[in-house]
Amino acid sequence: MGCFAFKSGKGRSKSQRAAGAKTPPSAAAAKSPPASDSSGGGQRSKASSCVSASTPSRSIQELSDERGALRLRVFDLDELRSATNGFSRALKVGEGGFGSVYRAFFRSAAGDRVVLAVKRLNQRSLQGHKQWLAEVQFLGVLEHPNLVKLIGYCAVDSDTDKQRLLVYEFMPNKTLDDHLFNRVHPPLSWRLRLQIMIGAARGLDYLHEGVPEVQVIYRDFKASNVLLDPEFKPKLSDFGLAREGPTEGKTHVSTAVVGTHGYAAPDYIETGHLTAKSDVWSFGVVLYEILTGRRSLERSRPAEEQKLLAWVRRHPPDSAGFRAIMDPRLGGRYPLAAAREVARLADRCLVKNPKERPAMRDVVDELERVLQMEPPHAAAR
Incomplete structure (x- = not known):
């Protein structure tokens, strides 16, 4: 070798x-369009703001030409x-x-x-x-x-x-998808599932609000794009579908609808209007995947259970039957109150109106709070 x-x-x-x-390589030199698409119009309100903390002022191509040669x-x-x-x-x-x-x-x-x-x-x-x-x-x-x-x-x-x-x-522990759905790997503990999702949420929060010059919309958040390092710390991968967010005075970016079936936000699918809240929807889907141990779509299930979101809606967080959705591989080793809180957070991420979904910084805060509900003697994995 x-x-x-x-x-x-x-x-x-x-x-x-x-x-x-x-x-x-620049977009012009490669004869390929720049990373951002055309943006839709409309004024942003404080409640619906989906831009980085500072007003985006430069394009990814400009920043890449400046920094990529050094890095x-x-x-x-x-x-x-x-x-x-x-x-x-x-x-x-x-x-x-x-x-x-x-x-x-x-x-x-x-x-x-x-x-x-x-x-x-x-x-x-x-x-x-x-x-x-x-x-x-x-x-x-x-x-x-x-x-x-x-x-x-x-x-x-x-x-x-x-x-x-x-x-x-190199990420030796493969992906979150592998550890949730491939029986070759031992099941992830409740605590480790939360820690992985907190790290992934921090990554999305950085993309949405952590780069002063530009906002980045990931556009393909799913368990198979969450890589795990030797300590099972998560890292987002595959930025081929990422796009720059809306610039000043715009509410969204208009793009062709791409991504993975089962994870794309319905408002994005219906209109082609892309915002950071599109990523929040996808994050809500994966939150339910870590609760249930099921993929967003499983054709091998009975008809009424094939679509994950439709199935879990029949067992809402406050219902007596909520336990029925929990991943049996957890063996009951999770705080029920904490699991209900994660489901409530997932539901907030999955509301139909994108303006009502939480920002990723709020998702991070909520998951960190839920993690503290874990009994301190619980195993790391």
């Missing part, structure tokens, strides 16, 4: 010099081939619409072995390049403990080869 020292990220790789690519390494394709043993199937750790993800082995400048993740674009993917570009631009700017760290990228545009790759920190 290829192990070697990192090359400097300040210059261009051989493949990029040959192709004439810029560092970092991201430019990898040569031969480096990544060597690090993944020729993109060996034995080193493949995941596969999605974008392409395949591989465990990769490098050597640091000090000679230590470093394990990273390499995502390779499926060249048959029509949307792949646009999503690759969005990941480079957003993750070249954004930095938070609950966002996956992008180390660098590789772009090849020769006459004989076109490649798009991304290099990330």
Whole structure:
């Protein structure tokens, strides 16, 4: 397996010099639209504000051109081939619409072995390049403990080869989806489920309100996009569908409806109007997934139980039958009062009117309060 020292990220790789690519890649240079879409009109009220604490003043592309060159390494394709043993199937750790993800082995400048993740674009993917570009631009700017760290990228545009790759920190504990729904893994404890959701909520809060120059709408929050580090701390991944939020004087961004079925907010699906509250809806869906241990849609269930949100509505938080929705893998080891509070919070995230959904900073506060309801002697997992 290829192990070697990192090359400097300040210059261009051989493949990029040959192709004439810029560092970092800009939307214009790549002949792809910028990360943001056109915005809808309308004045924002205080109650419906979905923008960052400071008025967004710069675009992700501008910030990426300024900061990405300093933060991201430019990898040569031969480096990544060597690090993944020729993109060996034995080193493949995941596969999605974008392409395949591989465990990769490098050597640091000090000679230590470093394990990273390499995502390779499926060249048959029509949307792949646009999503690759969005990941480079957003993750070249954004930095938070609950966002996956992008180390660098590789772009090849020769006459004989076109490649798009991304290099990330490696997350050995896979995803929240794996631990909730794959019986190969032991069940997550009640406390750890809450801690993971608190971290994910902090990541979304940072995107919505933590970057002074721009607001970011994640647009694809789901359990499979929540990666888990060695200590099971969560990090949001896959920023290919992320979009800049509305600018001053606008209430929303108008976009084509994309995302994952079962997680997209109904107001976004019906109108194409995207706001930060669209992410809040998706977060509410995943809150019910951690309560129930069920996916948002499961065709293998009886007809009346296939759609998670429709099923849990028949067992509201204050009802005598609420326990029926709780994940049996928890074995009853959870504070019932705390579980009811999480369900109430999920219901607030899932209200039809997006203006009435809580901001993610309020979601963080509420989940931290609920975590304190956990008996102090409970096991960590």
